[in-house]
Amino acid sequence: MTVKVQTVCIIGTGLIGGSLALALKQSGFCSRVVGAGRTEATLKKAIELGVIDHYETDFSLAVKDADIVVVAVPLSAMKNVFEQIAPGLSTTAIVTDAGSAKQTVINDAESVFAANANRFVPGHPISGTEKSGVTAAFVELYENRKVILTPTDNTDANALKLVTEMWQATGAEVESMSAQHHDMVLAGTSHLPHILAFGLVDCLNNLKEVDEVFRFAAGGFRDFTRIASSDPVMWRDICLSNREDILDMIKKYQDELQMINNALQDSNGDDLIEIFERAKKARDLFNNQL
Amino acid sequence: MTVKVQTVCIIGTGLIGGSLALALKQSGFCSRVVGAGRTEATLKKAIELGVIDHYETDFSLAVKDADIVVVAVPLSAMKNVFEQIAPGLSTTAIVTDAGSAKQTVINDAESVFAANANRFVPGHPISGTEKSGVTAAFVELYENRKVILTPTDNTDANALKLVTEMWQATGAEVESMSAQHHDMVLAGTSHLPHILAFGLVDCLNNLKEVDEVFRFAAGGFRDFTRIASSDPVMWRDICLSNREDILDMIKKYQDELQMINNALQDSNGDDLIEIFERAKKARDLFNNQL
Numbered sequence: 001m002t003v004k005v006q007t008v009c010i011i012g013t014g015l016i017g018g019s020l021a022l023a024l025k026q027s028g029f030c031s032r033v034v035g036a037g038r039t040e041a042t043l044k045k046a047i048e049l050g051v052i053d054h055y056e057t058d059f060s061l062a063v064k065d066a067d068i069v070v071v072a073v074p075l076s077a078m079k080n081v082f083e084q085i086a087p088g089l090s091t092t093a094i095v096t097d098a099g100s101a102k103q104t105v106i107n108d109a110e111s112v113f114a115a116n117a118n119r120f121v122p123g124h125p126i127s128g129t130e131k132s133g134v135t136a137a138f139v140e141l142y143e144n145r146k147v148i149l150t151p152t153d154n155t156d157a158n159a160l161k162l163v164t165e166m167w168q169a170t171g172a173e174v175e176s177m178s179a180q181h182h183d184m185v186l187a188g189t190s191h192l193p194h195i196l197a198f199g200l201v202d203c204l205n206n207l208k209e210v211d212e213v214f215r216f217a218a219g220g221f222r223d224f225t226r227i228a229s230s231d232p233v234m235w236r237d238i239c240l241s242n243r244e245d246i247l248d249m250i251k252k253y254q255d256e257l258q259m260i261n262n263a264l265q266d267s268n269g270d271d272l273i274e275i276f277e278r279a280k281k282a283r284d285l286f287n288n289q290l
Numbered sequence: 291m292t293v294k295v296q297t298v299c300i301i302g303t304g305l306i307g308g309s310l311a312l313a314l315k316q317s318g319f320c321s322r323v324v325g326a327g328r329t330e331a332t333l334k335k336a337i338e339l340g341v342i343d344h345y346e347t348d349f350s351l352a353v354k355d356a357d358i359v360v361v362a363v364p365l366s367a368m369k370n371v372f373e374q375i376a377p378g379l380s381t382t383a384i385v386t387d388a389g390s391a392k393q394t395v396i397n398d399a400e401s402v403f404a405a406n407a408n409r410f411v412p413g414h415p416i417s418g419t420e421k422s423g424v425t426a427a428f429v430e431l432y433e434n435r436k437v438i439l440t441p442t443d444n445t446d447a448n449a450l451k452l453v454t455e456m457w458q459a460t461g462a463e464v465e466s467m468s469a470q471h472h473d474m475v476l477a478g479t480s481h482l483p484h485i486l487a488f489g490l491v492d493c494l495n496n497l498k499e500v501d502e503v504f505r506f507a508a509g510g511f512r513d514f515t516r517i518a519s520s521d522p523v524m525w526r527d528i529c530l531s532n533r534e535d536i537l538d539m540i541k542k543y544q545d546e547l548q549m550i551n552n553a554l555q556d557s558n559g560d561d562l563i564e565i566f567e568r569a570k571k572a573r574d575l576f577n578n579q580l
Contacts, residue, residue, distance in 0.1 A: 128510075130510070146505075148506070181499075184499065185502050185503055185506055186506065188494050188497060188499075189494070189503045189504070189508075189511055190506075190507075190508065190511065192490070193510060193515075194510070195547075195550055196486055196490060196514075197514060197569075198566050198569040199543065199546045199565070200543065200546075201570075201572050201573045201576075202565050202569040203546040204478050204479070204572075205569065206542075206546075209471075209474065209475060209478075212471075212475050213475055214479070214575075214576045215436075216436060216438065216476065216480075217479045217576065218416045218417055218418070218435065218436075218479075219419070220420070220483060220517040220520075221483055223513040223517070224483045224486075224513070224514055224516075225483075225573055226513050226573075227510040228569045228570060229573045230510075230570070231570075232563050232566035232567045232570055233563065235562075236563045236566060239554055239559075239562055240557055240559055240562070243554055246554060247551065247554060247555065250550070250551050250554070251551075252493055252496075253490065253547075256492060256493040257485075257486075257540065257544060257547075260485055260488075260489055261544075264529050264530075264536060264540070265537065267530055272529055272530070273522050273526045275488060275489075275492050276488045276522035278495060279491040279492040280491075280521075280522055282491050282492070282494075282504070283491045283515055283516075283519045284519055286491075286504045286507065286515075
């Protein structure tokens with residue numbers, strides 16, 4: 001592809017930021033990727049791995065020549081990072097993020113960038129693994145995955161277009177929706193499952209037979225709990241950032257579990273099979289869509 | 291290996307029975323595998339796939355020459371199958387099963403086989419996939435997987451030894467424990483996770499935004515819910531057969547989920563991170579044991 005922009009600056013060169021850097025370099029979307037972060041050792045590692053071309057630990061310096069700045073840090077750090085980059089941004093720079101909840105990031109961006117918030121494009125790549133850090137980054141992470149952008153009424157159309165093209169360059173399929181809708185959908189499809197998996201492993205870990213429970217776990221358990229290896233800080237931030245929608249989903253799930261509990265309490269096999277059949281049908285359908 | 295027995299009869303040639311047949315034939319543990327089941331088309335398919343050597347639809351005829359009879363049918367069908375095979379068993383035949391809950395199967399066997407129940411060896415291969423049926427069977431299913439045998443005080447030592455050798459011939463690692471302990475451990479490691487996965491998919495399926503929730507699901511969700519594609523009849527039977535232990539585990543899980551809910555309700559990030567970190571540590575440890 002033809003080079004779209006000169007410099008992309010990525011704040012936070014972990015799994016998400018690092019994989020994006022690799023994909024942008026490989027696709028030729030930009031000529032240069034500048035990395036920034038708090039920990040110099042990580043940035044040196046990112047240079048060593050060929051993930052970024054240059055690094056800065058001072059965020060306002062890092063963004064100086066950037067056409068696009070991607071903020072890929074935990075949600076709780078977003079506002080602080082926005083404050084640090086704001087003084088260094090050029091008048092034409094576009095800022096985007098990779099946070100898993102969108103309304104809180106939009107609030108942070110609007111409060112920091114004020115009149116310039118129209119050049120902020122809220123975004124969320126729906127991918128990742130249970131691993132984290134720059135050493136887990138890989139160039140194919142976004143291939144055929146979805147990226148959701150949640151522009152506001154004020155978002156500049158050209159900024160939205162360029163960020164869309166950036167993600168498309170990584171092989172991702174880009175979609176748009178409101179932040180409110182995003183946060184509700186993701187609470188169900190991602191946030192609740194992570195909470196359930198963390199909860200299951202913690203619950204089993206509290207049993208006195210914990211060693212045996214894990215020793216006799218089979219493939220189903222391994223798959224089911226893989227996401228419980230995810231980064232606790234990141235997930236605390238997601239929970240707090242999308243608190244209302246997640247609390248709604250937990251409530252719905254508690255009702256569902258109580259319904260299964262009641263069927264079992266009553267030894268009601270018909271009810272159990274009805275629930276399990278509905279679930280299997282929905283899951284098989286989902287599988288066929290992949 | 292040297293041939294240990296002439297004939298193994300497998301009642302129920304689905305994923306579990308069919309994969310066992312394939313592994314026993316390949317290892318040379320027996321000279322001949324006879325399959326039996328209710329549906330003649332399935333048995334013909336099993337012959338066609340080379341899974342079994344011969345079939346019968348009359349269970350008492352099927353077990354006539356069998357040195358070992360493996361009953362691999364849903365838990366709710368166990369007692370009825372025991373009743374059907376009992377008249378046909380030779381005086382030296384050994385019977386074993388592959389049920390996911392053990393105390394109810396022992397009760398069924400003792401009530402049907404009475405004085406001959408000492409030649410019944412309760413067993414449970416800890417493997418399987420979310421698929422079912424003979425077409426899903428494959429020879430490596432048990433390789434390096436665990437098989438738990440739950441002998442009672444009356445179980446004949448030679449019978450236990452032969453069933454142990456049979457499973458070892460498939461490449462499995464065989465362990466012994468009490469049925470009571472088995473049922474408690476499996477309630478945590480397998481039965482609860484399946485219920486949670488069925489429950490999650492059913493819960494999301496009830497949302498009005500169901501299409502979008504599934505459309506934006508990523509790899510974590512796919513892994514987490516794979517077991518919700520499991521056979522509903524089999525899981526109804528497991529729930530009803532291991533009802534008490536599963537109800538205990540559901541209660542423990544409900545308390546855990548309520549704890550997470552309360553932390554989130556209070557926006558208590560410290561509590562959330564503590565739970566998530568404990569879970570991640572336990573899950574990472576489990577991963578390292580594989």
